Amino acid sequence: MQTRTVQSRMDTEQSMSAPTGSDADAWWRSAVVYQIYPRSFSDLSGDGVGDLAGIIDKLGYLELLGVDAVWLSPIMRSPMADHGYDVSDPRDIDPLFGDLATFDELVRSAHDRDIRVTMDLVPNHTSDQHPWFTDALRSGPGSAARARYIFADGRGPDGSTPPNNWTSVFGGSAWSRIRESDGTPGQWYLHLFAPEQPDLNWENPEVLADLQATMRFWLDRGVDGFRIDVAHGMAKPEGLPDMAESVEILRHTDDDPRFNNEGVHDIHRSIRSVMDEYPGTFNVGEVWVSSPEEFAKYVRSDELHLGFNFALATVDFDAAQIREAVDTSLAATASVGAVPTWTLSNHDVPREVSRYAPDGDLATGISRARAMIMFELALPGTAFIYNGAELGLPDVDLPDDALVDPVWENSGYTDRGRDGCRVPLPWEGDEPPFGFSSTGDTWLPMPAAWRPLTVEAQLEDIYSTLSLYRQAIELRYARLEFSGDTVQWYGAPDGCLAFRRPGGLICALNASDQPVPLPPGQILLVSTPLEKGLLAPNAAAWLV
Ligand code: GLC
Numbered sequence: 330m331q332t333r334t335v336q337s338r339m340d341t342e343q344s345m346s347a348p349t350g351s352d353a354d355a356w357w358r359s360a361v362v363y364q365i366y367p368r369s370f371s372d373l374s375g376d377g378v379g380d381l382a383g384i385i386d387k388l389g390y391l392e393l394l395g396v397d398a399v400w401l402s403p404i405m406r407s408p409m410a411d412h413g414y415d416v417s418d419p420r421d422i423d424p425l426f427g428d429l430a431t432f433d434e435l436v437r438s439a440h441d442r443d444i445r446v447t448m449d450l451v452p453n454h455t456s457d458q459h460p461w462f463t464d465a466l467r468s469g470p471g472s473a474a475r476a477r478y479i480f481a482d483g484r485g486p487d488g489s490t491p492p493n494n495w496t497s498v499f500g501g502s503a504w505s506r507i508r509e510s511d512g513t514p515g516q517w518y519l520h521l522f523a524p525e526q527p528d529l530n531w532e533n534p535e536v537l538a539d540l541q542a543t544m545r546f547w548l549d550r551g552v553d554g555f556r557i558d559v560a561h562g563m564a565k566p567e568g569l570p571d572m573a574e575s576v577e578i579l580r581h582t583d584d585d586p587r588f589n590n591e592g593v594h595d596i597h598r599s600i601r602s603v604m605d606e607y608p609g610t611f612n613v614g615e616v617w618v619s620s621p622e623e624f625a626k627y628v629r630s631d632e633l634h635l636g637f638n639f640a641l642a643t644v645d646f647d648a649a650q651i652r653e654a655v656d657t658s659l660a661a662t663a664s665v666g667a668v669p670t671w672t673l674s675n676h677d678v679p680r681e682v683s684r685y686a687p688d689g690d691l692a693t694g695i696s697r698a699r700a701m702i703m704f705e706l707a708l709p710g711t712a713f714i715y716n717g718a719e720l721g722l723p724d725v726d727l728p729d730d731a732l733v734d735p736v737w738e739n740s741g742y743t744d745r746g747r748d749g750c751r752v753p754l755p756w757e758g759d760e761p762p763f764g765f766s767s768t769g770d771t772w773l774p775m776p777a778a779w780r781p782l783t784v785e786a787q788l789e790d791i792y793s794t795l796s797l798y799r800q801a802i803e804l805r806y807a808r809l810e811f812s813g814d815t816v817q818w819y820g821a822p823d824g825c826l827a828f829r830r831p832g833g834l835i836c837a838l839n840a841s842d843q844p845v846p847l848p849p850g851q852i853l854l855v856s857t858p859l860e861k862g863l864l865a866p867n868a869a870a871w872l873v
Contacts, residue, residue, distance in 0.1 A: 357554070357611040357634065357711055358668045359811075360397040361802055362447070364715045366676045367404050367426055368412060369753040369773070372766035379753065379765070381427035385435050387756075388442055390784065394719060394795075395802035398445035400556045400613075402676060404432070405451075408458045410525035411735050412751075413449075414558060415456035419543040429550075436551045445553035447611075452540050452600075453562040454526040462527050466507055470516050477535060478527050479519035479565065492517055494571045495587055499523050500740030503587070519569075521562060521587055523735040531563045531596055541603050548607045557600070560614025560633065564592030582619060589618050597632035604634070613637050613670065613711075621661035628667035635711055636662075638670045642678050646685045646697045646867075648826045648840045655708065655816065662710070663814075669710035673701055674718060680750045683724040693867060695721045699797055699856040700838055700869035706805050707828075707836035707871060709814045714798075717754050720782050721794035724749035731774055748773055757785035800854055801871075808853070810834035810873045819848060825864075835872040839864045848872060 352358065371383030381404065391399065403413030404426045413423070422432050439446050455462055461477050468474035470482070481492035483506065491504035498521055505524045509515035519528045529536045544555065566586045573584065583589060597614070604610055611634035616627045628636045640654035662669040673681040681701060686694030698721060705712055727748055734746030752773045756764035761775035763783050780786070787793035805811050813831025821827040824841025827848050834853075839845050844863035850872030857868035864870050 352611075352634065352668075355609070355611065355634075356397065356445070359709070360445075360711050361395070361706070361805070362398045362400055362613075362711060362713050363391060363394070363396040364400045364402065364675055364713060366402045366716055366751055368402075369751050369765075370716055371754070371756065372762075372768075372771070375767040376425075377762075377766050377768045377771045378425055380425065381422070381431045381435050385431070385438050388438055388444065391439075391444055392442045393788075394799055395806060396444065396714070398447055398553060399439065400447045400713070401449065403449040403451060403558075408456055408525065410456065411523055412733075414451055415454070415458075415523065415526045416451050417456040417458040417460075419451070419455075419539075420546045433550060440551065446551070447554035447556060447613075448547060448552055449558055450540070450543065450555045450612075451558040452529070452536075452596075453559040454520065454522060454528045457525045457527055465518075467510055469509065475516070476533050477530055479530050479569075480516045481519075481569070483517050487514075488516075489514070492519075493569050495519070495521070495569075496572075497521060497523070497739060499736045500744060519565075521559075523739055525735075528565070529563075531565070531592070537596065537599055540600070544600070544603045545606075548603075548610060553609070554604075554611040554613070554634075556637070557612055557614040557633070559588075560597070560627065560636075561589045561593065561616050561618050562587070563596050564590040566590050583623055589623060594626060594629075594632060597627065601631055601633070611635060621657050622664075625661040625665045625667070628662060629665045630667075635668055635670050637672065637675075637713065639672070639678070641671050641701070641705060642674050642681075646701070646840055648821075648824050648838070651704070651838070651840070652818070652826055659709075659816065669708070670713060671705045671708055671710060672713035672715065673698065673705060674715045674750065675713070676715065676751055677747055678750065680715075680722060680724045681718065682721055683749075686723070691723050694723060695794065696857055696865075696867040697840075699794055700840075700867055702798060703801055703854065703856050703869040703871060704826075704836060704838050706801050707811070707830070707834060707869075708816065709830065715750075719795050719798040720754065720784065720787060722752075722754070722779070722782060725752045725773070725776055727752075727773065733773070752776070755779040755783040757783050797854075797856060804853055804871070808832075808834070808873070810853075821845075833873050836869065837864055837872070838869045839866055842866045 368379045370379040371387045372379045373382035374380050405416045406418035406421045406423045407413045407416050422428050436446050465474040482488050484490040491502050495503035497503040504517040506517045507515045520526050613635035614633040616636040618624050627633050640658045644650040644654045681698040682694040685697035732748050734748045736744050736746030753765040753771050758764050762771050787795035810833040816828040819827040822845045825839050827837040829835050835848050835850050844860045847864050853871040855870045857865045
């Protein structure tokens with residue numbers, strides 16, 4: 330096992346006399362962060378939904394996997410209209426997941442195993458059940474309570490047309506009309522996501538003050554950082570102008586007035602000032618912007634520590650596209666001296682095994698996903714892994730009546746949403762629920778075909794995807810060849826890529842359909858056995 334020591338933040342704090350801000354050797358700069366989608370990770374209470382006690386129960390597994398930190402998708406109080414991304418009390422744990430005492434135990438036990446704990450923060454919106462919003466509904470137009478959200482009168486003589494033409498990311502209008510307390514049709518409120526997720530008004534200083542209180546609440550409990558939801562949202566443009574007709578409903582583009590407004594950067598500076606009170610912590614923002622220049626702005630030295638970079642999660646298994654994604658990402662972060670990040674998937678996008686499967690050929694999908702995790706882990710910067718990727722899980726094609734993602738309903742049943750990548754993890758045994766829960770009635774049904782993919786089935790098999798992840802993470806941690814901030818590309822056969830890190834690591838990826846010769850060097854790890862000494866199609870190798 331690896332021996333790593335998490336230097337306690339308290340120790341660091343005590344020894345800090347110099348000003349903060351030197352992140353030069355911060356732990357998160359080359360960390361492997363494992364995203365836990367708590368509903369789907371491990372259910373100890375037996376209600377079919379994962380919980381904090383389930384996570385504590387599996388910390389030994391995470392230690393074996395070798396990750397440096399976990400990121401927990403939201404666990405705060407929520408009516409669960411968007412499975413936790415609709416928060417009704419940001420400073421408490423939802424009873425579905427446990428309570429504050431269990432959370433404290435989770436942080437303690439994770440730290441005992443040298444695993445840091447980071448959690449989601451949802452600053453763009455609250456739940457419609459948040460006391461602020463229920464108060465806003467009760468209070469009249471122009472009240473202080475309404476000023477915490479974005480309320481506006483409708484257009485047209487009777488105000489029955491929404492204030493502008495914005496669409497919700499989940500489909501339909503981004504505005505819903507309320508009834509005033511006397512029962513008459515009233516103002517409209519903005520929700521860039523589901524109607525149950527009203528957008529906060531970030532022009533109101535109370536909103537920032539409350540977020541800062543929330544941050545301190547969790548940081549004081551020992552949390553090591555945050556993932557900031559919709560970090561490119563929050564600020565809205567003056568006058569809320571209509572969006573161009575050309576803006577596609579569900580896509581965020583850089584000329585989309587709903588997102589990436591300049592004012593967001595001041596908000597990030599204010600968030601950063603709280604993080605700087607807690608040395609050793611970091612925040613990573615969900616930044617869905619297309620232009621590298623715009624992305625770079627979010628990770629300037631006084632804003633987010635890291636930007637969650639979807640580049641590798643959105644390109645095909647294609648050498649030219651992958652190289653372009655890497656070059657663009659590295660140039661963007663280098664332009665502001667920030668650390669690059671990488672991921673192949675998260676809870677919002679299809680799993681890589683399915684994305685890479687030509688015509689549903691999952692065997693090819695798995696080979697490519699194995700190659701790509703080696704490619705990702707060979708890159709400089711912080712690597713994110715979405716729970717279940719280490720088992721090679723594909724998306725599940727769920728029946729209509731099992732779908733619970735609000736996207737399904739809000740899109741008028743045209744977009745099946747994200748449930749396919751959120752099916753609970755298979756741990757052991759021969760049939761669903763595969764040790765995830767004691768009930769077979771799991772919140773999303775688990776496929777019987779996952780029997781060979783359980784943790785139990787893969788742990789002892791040195792050729793399993795789980796074993797590949799373990800070896801790759803361990804090598805990345807232990808070998809000095811993984812050092813250096815840059816990649817130097819080698820000439821490579823058509824459809825292939827090869828790069829070298831300054832420390833000496835060479836990573837070769839064969840995205841062509843022919844076996845190819847390896848670059849010279851001693852092999853550290855391959856994702857698929859060599860074919861007569863050649864790197865097989867859909868495979869990667871590390872050499873030194
Ligand atoms: C982010 C989350 C997503 C959620 C949305 C609204 O994109 O990752 O899961 O639905 O924000 O909070």
